[in-house]
Amino acid sequence: MDLEKVNDDKELDKWLPITANQNGKWWYSTFHNVTAMVGAGVLSLPYAMAQLGWGPGVVVLVLSWIITLYTLWQMVEMHEMVPGKRFNRYHELGQYAFGEKLGLYIVVPQQLVVEVGVNIVYMVTGGKSLKKFHDTVCPNCKDIRLTYFIFIFASCHFVLSQLPNFNSISGVSLAAAVMSLSYSTIAWGASVQKGKQANVEYGLKASTASGTIFNVLNALGDVAFAYAGHNVVLEIQATIPSTPEKPSKKPMWKGVIFAYIVVAVCYFPVALIGYWAFGNGVADNILISLEKPRWLIAMANMFVFIHVVGSYQIYAMPVFDMIETVLVKKLHFRPSFVLRLVSRSIYVAFTCFVAITFPFFGGLLGFFGGFAFAPTTYFLPCIMWLAIYKPRRFSLSWFTNWICIVLGVLLMVLSPIGGLREIIISAKNYKFYS
Template sequence: MGTQAPTDYMPNGKVDQRTAKEKAIDDWLPITSSRNAKWWYSAFHNVTAMVGAGVLSLPYAMSELGWGPGVTVLVISWIVTLYTLWQMVEMHEVVPGKRFDRYHELGQHAFGEKLGLWIVVPQQLIVEVGVDIVYMVTGGKSLKKFHDLVCDKHCKDIKLTYFIMIFASVHFVLSHLPNFNSISGVSLAAAVMSLSYSTIAWTTSLHKGVQADAEYGYKAKTTSGTVFNFFSALGEVAFAYAGHNVVLEIQATIPSTPQKPSKVPMWRGVIVAYIVVALCYFPVALIGYWMFGNAVSDNILISLEKPTWVIAMANLFVVVHVIGSYQIYAMPVFDMIETVLVKKMKFNPSFMLRFITRNVYVALTMFVAITFPFFGGLLGFFGGFAFAPTTYFLPCIMWLAIKKPRRFSLSWIANWICIILGLGLMLVSPIGGLRTIIIQAKTYKFYS
């Protein structure tokens, strides 16, 4: 077990009973190694985690949902996810003197040691690895779009594969930043970029005006096609609210004492982040759909060709943003991998161990992104399959299990409504997303 460390006191005033070896491991792991973040770290980490590639597909999701259902789904998602995020922030220190620094640790407290792991870890991994794969595709596509816009007609056409590899090369370097606080600069730049390109997307759409061929009916000609597209769009909206999967890990970086619990600065940051989310999502979704109708692309910036330099800049902003987002979602995955290797398999915590594991992870996400770059379909499929549980209803189930609100009280009713809505979303949206992938795969050539 290692030698006993000298008597040390934790921020909550309790004696730190970890051995010197356990303490050294916790000080090395990405989530627990640094706890000096300020409330504004929470704000821009949450913006970076939330406002990702999903915002650019919202006008397309609106075209599949229609005006009434589309606006309703957007507003309900914003309210429900803010509520479930508040629950997670509150539950971070639900046991006095203990911090649930990771999503699965809270799951273990709610459902039991083994069951909690089996419920949370697979879903969280699907979300985080899924997001990183989709961001590889997005980064590559946005780089290619930037190149095609800036380059003149005489430029040679370059495969999307190579642009994804260029995007991935950045992560082979950035992935070696040790913890959340060390990527705060990247995350701040990413948060600023997300607000910038979202503003460019809706202001340029507004400037372009309503297109002559803009139609607001459903694009699909058959009833089944319309229904499947509707399902897929629900997943795309769910994908846009995926920040819950890293919220406890972000909160773990904020110092906490009984007098000043971490939930106060964390919640302040979340409120700021959600205001920014609203300023990004609603104008892009509504104005983008209003201007282009159901002819809008699954990435609004592809529909906007001019002014060329503005759209080129927006695509570059997207690249910078998804670089930050990739790192935010990769950090908890690195933490899981390194925890298993060091605590379960007894590897020594070293630079070489981190160097190998993180490079392998980046290489794998790059390989999958190059092989399956179905952007819209991936959003719908991943969105429903794993984002809906971890974002919309798993926090509610944990709240009911841990807090045990009185039956038919406001809290009890609100949680059950969220659970029912989330379950419905989880069941229907992967169907639509999978259909979109199948349709696109018919005409797709590998590594083209």
């Protein structure tokens, strides 16, 4: 092998955002994972419950929590299964499992759809939260278009996206993780304080059979979107130091367990108490149903805004890593500050443009949730596990993985249908750039 190429790769690794800094602590992985997972999706969980009803709703929530924790454990285990090598990126693991070319073709498009999709949805969410904050604090002020608030959100990222690597955004990530816990607590706390609404109904939201089916599919997509941290888990683990005596999987798994406890503390109370209080009349964002106390709802919307600022960065970092790898390796640009400034600014501008053009929040969640999150979160890790470890047929591991794969494939095929219908319904009375 060419020694110069090896040295070049090592130098490039020191510059690229995922591998530049490998002295992360286990608690970094906790708040990176919380920030990646507990997104604004938590606020749509009562709405998903309203579309599913009590029994199926609780089953879907609990099952998703268990399955995604299991597939996350698989990812953490597979990070260093080849002695002396680390799979620092999702696609590197895919290439090892499926072959150089095929692995890239399978993983990269899905990962990009997820990460770019989340960034677009968060642009919309950030803008909407800021607008809600403005309208709540100042109800008599002149109405400002959502577009301008999305611009404000994007302008934060033109600055923040210049932070070089994962460890450099750990402060932003910590703030975001604290915010997600805060606004989740406000959401269920305010629901408890409001109490069960008069003439609340727990029957299914839709009145027709076809409407019910579409709603159930959309709700499944919403839940899939809520459990979506897997796309960045190997990249987060790449920031933790590792030696043969102390592999990175131990601190990483410790961080993941803490993160999943926080996820449960955020998700279950919001979903169950929100649905209990408002029944099937709950809005697709629980904070919209909670109009009072005004100062508290304004604060919660500000927290959501701060949270999605951090979350956007967590999902953008692997995309920056891919863009910069291609620019340096394939197009032979020199690694430099200017290259970073231009490429990352173009990416932020692109996500901002798409968000301003299509701001249908609820439908977008269902559509992206099923279409892209189900594979990377629910069943790709299982397929890789079967391909690499080849567990004995009909053993517990074999059965567990196949069950996850079947459920994940069903989710991937069915939930985008509900999301697409929701987008079409929203688009009927939508004016571009209003």
